[in-house]
Amino acid sequence: MTSSLQNTNRIDALVRATRLMYRMSKARPEPRQSELLYYQMLIRYYERLLKARENGDFVAAHTVFFPSEVLYAMDIAPMHLETTSWMTALFLGEYADLLAAGAELGLASEICSPHRGLAGAFSIGALPKPDVVLWSNMVCDNTAKSGELLMKITGCPGHFLDHPFQDSSEEIAYFTDELKEMVAFLEDHSGRKMDWDRLSLVVGNMDKQLEILRSIHELRKAIPSPFHPQGFLELLTVDYLFAGHPEATEYLETLRQELEEAIAQGKGAVAKERYRLMTLFLPPMYLIGFLEKMSQEFGAVSVAEPFFCQWGDGKLDPKRPLESVALKSYMIPEMNMYAPMGDRAITKIRTAAQEFRIDGAIYYADVGCRHTCATIKLFKDILDDMDIPVLTLDCDVVDPTITSQEEIRGKLEGFFELLDDR
Amino acid sequence: MKQDLIGRFREVNQTFPRTREIIDFKNNGGMVFGWFCTYVPEEIIHAAGGLPIRIVGHSTETELEDGTAYFYVNNCSFSRSCLQLGLRHEYDFLDGIVGGSTCDGARRLFDLWRIYIQTPFHCIMTVPRKYTDRAHDLYNSQVKHFKDLLEEFVDLPITDEALLKSIALFNESRELLRSLYDLRRLDSPPISGAEIMEILNASFRMPKELFNQHLQELLHELQQSDGGRPKPLRIMLVGSVLTNPQFVKSIEDLGAIVVCDELCTSTRYWSDLVVLGNGLPPLQALSRRYLNNFPCARMYPSTERFDRIVALAKAFGVHGVISETIRYCVPYAHDLPLLADHLKQEGLPMLTLDVEHGTPGSGQIQTRVQAFFEMLEARTL
Ligand code: SF4
C-alpha cells in the first residue's frame, strides 16, 4: 500500500522545528526554564528517531496512552503516533498532503484526521518505517482500529494491547497479562530483554511524577493562574512521550517551583486575568500560537482541564512494576472518557468548575472525535446547572479546512463579551 | 400465502417498538429488557423470565433532532436514531437495558440512555477485543456479573435448567434461520433479500417462541415453492447495521438478488450456535458463543471477519460484494481498505457505500450500484 504523493521526512522537519522553538524560548527576556527543558526533551526525542537507523536503535511506533514506560525500560525508541501527527500540524503547519495520502488509501473522512494523516504519512514515507507497530484501544475506536492498517502499510509486525473498559480486579489482571504478552512480543522482535530492575526504577519515577502532577494541578487553583494559558498541552506531551524518564521529573519539578514562585509573587500567566476557563478536549493544534495570543489579549486562561490534567488517585509500587503500569493506565485523566460515563467523570467536572472558580468552558468539538463530542450536551447540562456558560467550537485537531482562524476568533470574542455581560 | 406469512413479520416491524406481543407480555406482568449489541447474551434475559428485544432506531431515514442534540452530529446515525426513539418515550416500557463496550457509538449510547432516559435496570459489560483464553475468562466473568445483577433485579435465581431451555430455544431460532439462508444458496432463491430483511428485523423484536413458529410455517411454504427465473447477479451485503428492506429492494430492483449478508442485524446476529457438551456449564457455553460469534469489525484480528466474509461469499456463489458503512461508524470505515484488499485477492469485487442509517437508497446510490452491476455483468459474461 503506497501512494503516488510526495515524500518529505517529517521527523527531520520536527527536529529543526523543535530546535527553533528552543532557540526562540531561550532568546526571550525571561526564559521559562521548564519550557527550555521541555524543548530539549522534544529535540532529543525526535533526534533519536531521526538517527535510529544509523544507531541501530529498535523503533516501536505506538498509539496514544500506550504504556511507553515499558519501552523505556527496554531501551526501545518510541514513536508516539498521534503526538507526532499533531506536532506536524503544530510546528510545521502542513497537513493537507498527509490527509490526501490517507484518502488515497481509502480512509473515509469519519476516521479522525490524526489517524488518517498517520496512515497517509507512512504510505508516502513522510514518517520512517518503524520496526514494530504497537497499539491499543485506549481511548477510542480510532486507536483500536489503526494498527492493522499501519502494519500493512509499513510491512512491520505489530501487537495489539486490549485494554478492558472497566476497572474490576479481573480487568486489571487481564491488562497486566496483556502487558506481559507484549513484553514477550517485544523481546522476540527486538532481541532485547526486559530489564525488570529498570522498569521498577521507571515506575518509581512515574509515581513521583504523578505526585508532582497532582500538586501542579492544585497550584493552578491560584488566582491569578500562574500557569501559561495553553500550558496543559506541555503536561500532556510530557506524559505521552516521557513518562518515567528522569528528565520528565526534572521538568515537572522545575515547573512546580516556577508556579510556586509565581504564586508567591502574585504573578499571573497573563497580564490581566479576566476569564478563568475550563478546556474540554483538544484545541486545533495549528492554531495554538494564535490561541496563546488571544489568551494574552483578552486575559483568558485555561485553568482546568479535568480530562487532561486531573490524575486519578493511588500509588504505584516499584516492587510490582507491570501491575503498576496497568494500574497507571486507569489513573490517566482521559481514561474517564473511556470508562463508563458515570458519576466519577461527572463529579470531576462539577468539582473542577467549583474549585478552579471557572467563568466559562470551551468545548473543542473535534469533528473526527466521536466519543468526546457525544458528551457535549451532558457536560453542558452539568455546567448550565452551575450557571457556567459553555462555548462549543467546531473544529478539527489538525485539519485547518474545517474552521478558519477568523471564525474561531469571532466565536471567542462573542463568548468573552457574553462573559462580560454577566 | 408466502406474502401472508411474511406479512406477520412485517406487522411486527411496522408497529415496533409498541408491538402487540410486547404489550401483551407487559400486561401479563413480564419484564422487557432492551439490548444494544450482539455481544449481549439474550438467553440470560429469557432464562430470567424476561423478554429480550433489540434496541434499534427508525428503520427509515428520519430527522434526528433529539438524537443529534444529545449525541452531536458526528456520531453514527444508528446510535442517534436509537436515542431519538428512547428520548421520545417509545421505549418507556423497558425495565432494563444491557450493553457492551463494543464501539464508541454503542458505549456512549448506553451512557446517554442511562443518564437521560433512566430505564430502571442497566448493565454494561466489558467485551474484550481478542479471542484468547484470557479474553474468554474475562468475558465469562462479565457475563456472570450481568447474570448476578439481573437475578438481583428480578429477585429470582437464574438456574442452569432455565438457561439450558433458553439456549435450546435460541439455538432453534438460529437453525431455522440457517435453513432459510440455505434456500438462498439455490440458483433461484424463493425469497428476496428485501423479504429476508423483514424476517431478520422481526427476529430480534418479538418473543422467540412465536418467531420460531412463524418461521417454521414460512419455511414449509418456501420449501414447496420455486424461485422463478434466476437473477443474473448474486450479491452479498456487508457492513454495520441495516434494517430498511427498501434499501435492499432498491438494489435488487436493478437486476440482482441479495443472497447473503454479513451485517450486525443479519448473519452476525444469528449465525453461530451455542455449543453445549464436554461438561461445559451453560453460562460458559453462552459466553464462549458470544465472544467467538461471527466477529464485528471491533474484534482483533480483522482477518477473522474477512475470512468468514470470503467463506460466505463463496458458499453463496456471489458475484460481488456491496459494503454499506453508516456515516461515522469508525470500526467499519477503518476496515474498508484492508477488506477491499482481502476481497480483491479472492477475486471478489466490492462497492463501498457510505449511508445514513435507515436510507431507502437514494438516486445517487442507485447510480453507483448500477455502474457496479454493469462492471460485474461484463466480468461474468
Ligand atoms: S482525536 Fe479522538 S478519535 Fe482521534 S485518536 Fe484522539 S480520542 Fe481517538
Ligand code: SF4
Ligand atoms: S458499529 Fe458502527 S453503526 Fe454500530 S453502533 Fe458502532 S459506530 Fe454505530
